[in-house]
Amino acid sequence: LSYVPRVPPMALLGKVTATTFALERPCCIFDRHANASDTVWLVVAFANASTTFRNPPCRADVPPYKQLPATHSYMTLETAAAAYACPAPSPAVLRVGGDTACKDQGRQDPCNGPLPSPGPYRVKFLLMGCHGPKAETRWSDPILLRRALSPSTIDAVPPCCGSDVVVIASLLASLGTVLATAVLGTLGAKVWGSLCQRDLGTSAFARRSYRTHHISPVLPQPLPPGCQYSPPGMGCFALRPPAPC
Amino acid sequence: MAKSEDCIHILQGLLVFGNVVIGMCGIALTAECIYFVSDPHGLYPLLEATENNDIYAAAWIGIFVGFALFALSILGIIGIIKSDRTLLLVYIILMLITFAFEMASCITAATHRDFLTPNIFLKQMLERYQKADPANNNDKWMTEGVTKTWDKLMVQNHCCGVLGPSDWQEYTSAFRLTHNDADFPWPRKCCALDAQGVPVNLDGCKLGVPGYYNSNGCYDAISGPVNTHAWGVAWFGFAILCWTFCVLLGTMFYWSGIEY
Numbered sequence: 001l002s003y004v005p006r007v008p009p010m011a012l013l014g015k016v017t018a019t020t021f022a023l024e025r026p027c028c029i030f031d032r033h034a035n036a037s038d039t040v041w042l043v044v045a046f047a048n049a050s051t052t053f054r055n056p057p058c059r060a061d062v063p064p065y066k067q068l069p070a071t072h073s074y075m076t077l078e079t080a081a082a083a084y085a086c087p088a089p090s091p092a093v094l095r096v097g098g099d100t101a102c103k104d105q106g107r108q109d110p111c112n113g114p115l116p117s118p119g120p121y122r123v124k125f126l127l128m129g130c131h132g133p134k135a136e137t138r139w140s141d142p143i144l145l146r147r148a149l150s151p152s153t154i155d156a157v158p159p160c161c162g163s164d165v166v167v168i169a170s171l172l173a174s175l176g177t178v179l180a181t182a183v184l185g186t187l188g189a190k191v192w193g194s195l196c197q198r199d200l201g202t203s204a205f206a207r208r209s210y211r212t213h214h215i216s217p218v219l220p221q222p223l224p225p226g227c228q229y230s231p232p233g234m235g236c237f238a239l240r241p242p243a244p245c
Numbered sequence: 246m247a248k249s250e251d252c253i254h255i256l257q258g259l260l261v262f263g264n265v266v267i268g269m270c271g272i273a274l275t276a277e278c279i280y281f282v283s284d285p286h287g288l289y290p291l292l293e294a295t296e297n298n299d300i301y302a303a304a305w306i307g308i309f310v311g312f313a314l315f316a317l318s319i320l321g322i323i324g325i326i327k328s329d330r331t332l333l334l335v336y337i338i339l340m341l342i343t344f345a346f347e348m349a350s351c352i353t354a355a356t357h358r359d360f361l362t363p364n365i366f367l368k369q370m371l372e373r374y375q376k377a378d379p380a381n382n383n384d385k386w387m388t389e390g391v392t393k394t395w396d397k398l399m400v401q402n403h404c405c406g407v408l409g410p411s412d413w414q415e416y417t418s419a420f421r422l423t424h425n426d427a428d429f430p431w432p433r434k435c436c437a438l439d440a441q442g443v444p445v446n447l448d449g450c451k452l453g454v455p456g457y458y459n460s461n462g463c464y465d466a467i468s469g470p471v472n473t474h475a476w477g478v479a480w481f482g483f484a485i486l487c488w489t490f491c492v493l494l495g496t497m498f499y500w501s502g503i504e505y
Contacts, residue, residue, distance in 0.1 A: 013453030018426040114427035151371040158360040
């Protein structure tokens with residue numbers, strides 16, 4: 001038969017995974033050759049072993065799933081030929097490798113177990129009657145399964161220095177520096193000014209009076225103990241030698 | 246003297262207004278940061294497992310800075326109205342300290358937001374989701390957190406993986422060690438589920454038939470809230486700091502002119 005099995009072209013994310021793959025259902029292919037009692041098998045072989053595969057002469061010689069590592073091929077998905085008849089039944093794809101239960105139980109029935117390795121496979125459909133193979137399709141193109149990478153290959157190092165971070169950091173740093181300088185400068189100037197100042201009257205700094213209040217003339221009050229040599233109105237300066245300006 | 250009296254009053258008025266705005270922004274910052282810390286989207290376990298949850302630290306600092314700004318703005322208003330040098334000096338110094346903390350919070354939020362790339366979530370999901378044998382209690386806690394969060398994310402947002410369900414196919418994972426590829430090309434939560442949480446069509450989900458599985462990635466559902474969180478803290482804090490800078494300069498100018 002000239003039909004070539006293939007992976008369905010439609011967008012199915014799971015059509016090829018690490019251990020399974022999907023095939024288009026071969027509808028109407030076997031109608032001319034099949035009787036009611038015939039069965040259609042799927043032959044799965046490694047791509048390099050497909051040329052050496054020989055169709056089994058009868059059902060007893062069908063290579064089972066377990067022999068895949070040894071003989072590099074097996075047959076599975078035994079279905080009645082009527083399932084592939086023309087009015088196409090609903091699932092339009094066949095999934096190879098979807099049955100995980102039969103792998104462990106070791107039943108001799110045709111087992112559609114998961115494929116053990118990603119190595120490219122080729123498939124063909126084989127119509128078997130009571131006396132042996134009656135028809136077969138062509139081999140498919142090699143189907144390569146997915147190989148998964150280790151997550152340690154993912155590069156999770158973050159990229160450096162997005163523009164937002166640079167803007168925020170630089171502006172804030174400059175604002176903070178200006179503020180700190182302003183505070184230190186103001187405080188320093190005040191401290192320096194108060195150290196230098198000894199008399200009423202002219203001071204080196206322009207002072208703005210924020211509170212106007214009436215000063216009534218009073219006699220000089222006796223100073224509290226410990227305050228000496230202080231002009232009135234300047235508060236109490238403790239006795240200490242004059243500091244150099 | 247009348248003109249300088251007017252200038253003084255205008256300056257006082259401006260500073261009081263500035264402090265009122267700072268007080269209100271402080272309350273707003275506290276409210277915003279409490280909202281973020283309460284984690285309404287349930288993404289904290291993912292960030293905790295990346296060991297990079299400093300945007301939460303930034304939000305916590307924001308809560309306290311907001312309160313401090315509010316309290317200090319009241320202090321500032323009182324100090325300006327009374328023209329009291331001591332009060333204003335205390336105000337300026339405490340405000341500087343608060344400024345420094347808020348600077349730290351903004352820069353932390355902005356920097357650590359950049360750490361949270363899709364790859365970091367992908368790696369964490371692959372290494373931790375449904376990990377079977379955790380090394381110690383801390384690992385077990387993080388694994389449970391990551392698994393529960395991803396399950397909730399995938400079901401609520403109808404998404405799968407970080408960039409898509411193919412993440413589970415392209416990389417091996419802790420999930421893959423316990424769930425074989427043929428039955429679980431991707432987790433069951435990626436399938437379209439009915440009201441009871443059972444996949445609508447399991448075979449369709451495994452094959453990837455459109456409609457029976459979630460084909461989008463979850464990265465948008467994660468990065469949206471995280472971005473809002475980080476930028477909310479960083480940029481709002483930055484705006485407050487710019488305003489506070491101006492008010493502080495004005496206050497220092499006012500303070501330097503007050504007579505003893």
